[in-house]
């Protein structure tokens with residue numbers, strides 16, 4: 001193992017695996033290691049044994065839950081936007097060939113103690129029980145405007161000059177009630193708090209468009225989800241890397257990250273072997289002295305024997321509880337998948353309730369989410385620090401990813417990937433379409 | 448049992464339903480036992496003497512006809528992740544078939560094969576069809592023309608006794624066959640180099656795959672099956688949910 005690599009990657013979370021895949025495809029010699037004996041790091045999906053080992057120590061999983069192979073329990077709750085950046089990366093690299101996807105069947109929002117479908121089109125706005133009769137017309141007008149807005153075309157009022165007015169002004173123009181603003185900003189634009197109200201409205205426009213175009217793509221919700229759990233995503237990119245020569249070592253103890261006198265990265269020591277590389281990329285857990293804490297997220301992984309009540313008995317759903325509705329500063333999310341996604345034994349449902357912690361008693365903070373679930377069979381609650389690198393890596397050649405945040409989909413993960421890619425290579429990430437399997441095979445046969 | 452690599456060759460017989468059934472098949476086994484060589488022989492009917500450890504496509508397809516059905520094998524090769532015990536479970540997830548390969552001249556490679564079989568039986572799809580393939584039989588036989596496993600059984604004593612042979616057989620066929628029988632595996636001895644037994648492995652797997660069960664919409668099929676929520680990211684998907692038209696964004 002005493003070899004020289006271009007890049008050493010520590011941790012097999014999604015961010016690290018996407019980067020490994022992209023860099024290997026470009027011909028970089030990559031060594032990828034993880035201290036865990038499974039893929040995925042903080043974004044893994046665990047089987048029963050791994051799940052109980054992580055949260056319950058010595059306690060074994062109850063026999064009634066069945067076999068290990070039937071369970072792939074996500075640690076972080078995220079869904080993929082059908083039109084989002086991650087889908088673009090997956091299709092361009094052809095990692096899609098290793099995975100299968102399903103729609104998430106419903107997208108719901110909480111208002112005045114009830115959950116209802118999120119209306120995302122003008123037609124739905126007109127029939128939604130979420131808004132009153134007169135508000136329906138206003139919401140329809142607003143959605144119509146959003147859909148038809150073109151940055152280059154003139155607008156009918158200075159209030160609608162989206163790049164230069166705050167979102168609050170646009171809401172005012174259309175006369176949207178506060179409750180409606182809550183669901184537009186939090187269930188369509190998926191903002192976690194209300195800071196966006198005073199930021200340029202164009203950002204909100206972009207986010208609503210992502211939601212509605214994703215929604216239009218497959219129909220039931222804007223979200224899609226990989227069969228066997230989110231942990232398949234890092235594994236898919238790891239395979240891409242391996243196929244292009246990446247070397248993979250799980251269950252590898254990392255004893256020391258080695259630096260030269262000037263503090264620049266030189267290699268990684270495991271036992272009495274040291275491997276060398278020009279740069280290292282890794283998740284925060286490998287660089288505790290080079291990251292800082294920027295907040296905490298609480299997540300409760302819940303095993304249910306029934307669909308979430310009041311969601312039309314769908315097999316999968318996202319519910320957003322906007323902060324205002326429960327007098328908080330951050331939204332609470334509920335994400336639910338089930339046996340039809342091959343993540344748990346038949347007749348089970350897996351729901352994760354999560355939010356950004358605001359108090360010393362975060363368990364109490366997620367209660368409004370837990371109360372939506374009905375009876376809970378098993379619950380695994382954990383609070384984790386959100387960490388971010390202190391420096392950008394240009395000085396020491398150490399490039400550290402951010403902790404997975406509390407957002408509902410993968411936009412921030414993709415931003416982090418692009419950002420690290422640029423810092424490591426000095427160039428913007430440009431996705432090139434990789435040859436398809438048929439093209440590759442053809443080329444092989446003719447070689 | 449002709450192997451068919453292009454569609455036109457098949458369209459001649461009108462009574463046959465032409466939609467191929469996709470079968471994910473994975474290869475497992477110790478490094479250098481000949482996994483990639485077996486695939487290359489099956490797919491392209493070629494052999495490379497000093498094949499590099501696998502990098503590259505590691506994902507090939509090939510069609511085979513079984514009775515009135517066409518099976519399209521989607522063949523996954525390991526890409527070297529198993530070298531440091533780091534094969535992703537995704538690899539054998541929902542595979543309908545596996546070929547676990549060992550090298551008849553290396554006893555240790557059979558032990559490794561057995562541990563892969565155990566892993567598959569524990570983690571993979573419970574209905575997976577597993578074939579055990581003892582590869583490189585050309586190295587231990589004088590007889591080049593016909594190496595069907597049944598016939599090999601007969602003459603391998605002679606080979607093993609041949610002290611002057613530079614390479615000797617370390618795994619007797621009966622030993623491996625007995626193990627395969629008791630574990631419910633198909634068993635073949637193969638030579639990717641000479642092409643012996645290779646087609647047979649794939650054909651026998653194709654015959655054993657519970658195709659009718661797979662055609663039931665609830666259980667399987669790849670992305671994009673109507674009626675399920677499955678989607679194909681490489682297709683645009685507009686309108687799959689019957690919605691497309693109502694929002695012109």
Ligand SMILES: Nc1nc2c(ncn2[C@@H]2O[C@H](COP(=O)(O)OP(=O)(O)OP(=O)(O)O)[C@@H](O)[C@H]2O)c(=O)[nH]1
Nearest residue numbers: 478479480481482483484496498500501638639640
């Ligand atoms: N004599 C003989 N040599 C073979 C046979 N099959 C493969 N080889 C040789 O064995 C070596 C390894 O073959 P590969 O097909 O690369 O083996 P592999 O199992 O894919 O190896 P990894 O990808 O490294 O795990 C190559 O030099 C092949 O030419 C065979 O049937 N007979």
Ligand SMILES: [Mg+2]
Nearest residue numbers: 482483500501
């Ligand atoms: Mg190989």
